[in-house]
Amino acid sequence: MTADPILATRGLVSGYAGSRVLHEVDVAVPEGGVLTLLGRNGVGKSTLVNTIMGLVPPMAGSVRVAGQEVAGARPDAIARLGVGLVPQGRRVFAPLTVAEHLDIADRLGRKGEWTRARVIDLLPRLGERLGNRGDQLSGGEQQMLAIARALLTNPTVLLLDEPSDGLAPAVVQQVGEVVREVCAAGMSALVVEQNLRLGLSVADRVVVMQKGSVHWDASVDEFRRNRARAEQLLGI
Known part of the structure; x- marks a missing residue:
């Protein structure tokens, strides 16, 4: 855990319909750094992201953004504090054009x-597809749109x-x-991944x-050195 993380959870418990999925989870995203969250299917990675974002109410524990407690706050309030979400599955609106998104x-x-100009400079393909609807984009273009939407x-x-x-690939x-x-x-980032190569390529730390x-x-170097433990936890 870092001394002054931009985002941190402490003892976070969460789940659905009274069933616990997260059990006292502690994670910390360093300011200006990237934390990659790894794990097999069904271990609670997306539940953690959705609880941080306020889409799933926590049962117990703390979520702090830049030192401010946000556990149980509404998603729009959390977004206004500076948390952006690129959701699993992109969640692009099919009838809306890229420009409308x-x-x-x-x-x-x-x-x-x-700004919009900076986002298009970063993702120039979107600039070529401004008039196309969400359902006319490839999967990769939809992912770039989801990232652009969050950056804005x-x-x-x-x-x-x-x-x-x-x-x-x-x-x-x-x-x-x-x-x-x-x-x-x-910017800081929490990246949830099953693609080990991508996850490690962007990370400062790995959970x-x-x-x-x-x-x-662990640090990325420690994770790479301890192959046996990685295989045990991830089945790789």
Whole structure:
């Protein structure tokens, strides 16, 4: 755990319909850094992201953003404090054009350095597809739109839930390049991944979850050195 994380959970318990999925989870995203969250299917990674974002109410524990307690707050309030979400599955609105997606995010988000022009400069393919509807985009283009939409809210910390899901290897590589460039510009990120290569390529630290709990919090170098433990926890 870092001394002054931009985002931190402490003793976080969460789940659905009275069933616990997360069991006293502690994670910390360093300011200006990237924490990659690894784990097999069903261990609670997406539940953690959704609880941080306020989409799932916590049962107990703390979620702090820049030192401010947000556990139990509404998603829009958490977003206004600087948390941006790139959800699993992209969640692009099929009938809306790329331009309409960007306009909505721009109007509703915080104002800052991430403008529409800067986002299109980072993701030029979107500039070529402004008039296309969400359902006319490839999976990779939809993922870039989801990232662009989040950036236009001008977050200080970005939550990316399985950004490589369903994408071709070349597009996965592009996603990694975008995450690295955004974070090099000063943003922090929590990246939930099953793609080990992508997860490690962007990370400063790695957390591995198993059965709703954190079982390993390590530097990238430590994770790479301890292959046996990685295989045990991840089945790789």
